Amino acid sequence: MSTNQQKTSDKQIISDRISAFNHSEFARLLGMQITTAYDGYARVIMESDGKKNPNNVAHGGAIFALADQAFGIAANCTGVNRVAVSIHIQYITPATGSLVAIAHRVADNGTYSTFRVLVYQEERIIAEFDGVALQMTSPSH
Numbered sequence: 255m256s257t258n259q260q261k262t263s264d265k266q267i268i269s270d271r272i273s274a275f276n277h278s279e280f281a282r283l284l285g286m287q288i289t290t291a292y293d294g295y296a297r298v299i300m301e302s303d304g305k306k307n308p309n310n311v312a313h314g315g316a317i318f319a320l321a322d323q324a325f326g327i328a329a330n331c332t333g334v335n336r337v338a339v340s341i342h343i344q345y346i347t348p349a350t351g352s353l354v355a356i357a358h359r360v361a362d363n364g365t366y367s368t369f370r371v372l373v374y375q376e377e378r379i380i381a382e383f384d385g386v387a388l389q390m391t392s393p394s395h
Contacts, residue, residue, distance in 0.1 A: 264332065268292060271331040275323065284316060286323050294359030294367075296328035302350050311348035312380075318343055321371040321383035324355035328369055329387040336367060336387035349373075349380040365389055 272288050275281060284305065290297040298320060305316035321343060329336040354374045361368040371383035 267333045268331045271333075272327065275327045275330075280319070281323060284319055286320060288323070288327055291327045291331045293332045294328055294362075294369075296324045296331070296355075296357045298324040298327070298355045298357075300353050300355075302353055306350070309348070311350055312353065314345055317345065317349065317353065317373055317381050318383070320353055320355045321357075321373050321381060322385075324357035324371050325369050325383065325385045325387070328357035328359060328371075329367060329385075335390040337390055338385055339366070339388045340386040341383065342385075343381055343383045345381050346379055349375040349378075351375055353380065355383075 268291060272291050276288050284300060286298055286300045288296060288298050300316070300320045302312035302316065305313050307313045322341070325338070325341075352375065355371050356374070357369050357371040359367055360370050365388065367387045367389070369385045369387065371385065372379055373381040373383065
């Protein structure tokens with residue numbers, strides 16, 4: 255396979271994974287949308303309307319789900335299957351309105367990958383999420 259064919263194949267794999275994540279039942283239920291994703295990075299958006307707790311701020315479970323969606327696609331968008339083995343979230347401040355989760359891979363030893371996800375409301379950090387993923391299969395390409 256030529257370099258150009260490999261790049262086209264990689265783009266198709268990423269596009270297919272983004273579509274699968276965006277169209278999953280849970281993502282549709284919460285209105286999450288992946289705006290950008292590539293190996294080790296993702297940006298996912300979600301409105302907090304309809305996902306608020308009795309204090310009229312975004313429910314912690316909704317914030318967690320948004321961060322987890324960003325973690326999941328950043329870890330799995332290239333055809334490598336990874337599963338979460340450890341996750342920690344720290345809620346920093348209440349949120350309303352539009353939320354954005356940005357995931358970055360910060361370490362990878364070939365078996366385990368560590369990701370940091372920051373959840374924002376505008377420029378304000380709402381939550382910090384750290385996740386470790388275990389690689390289940392070898393790359394498919």
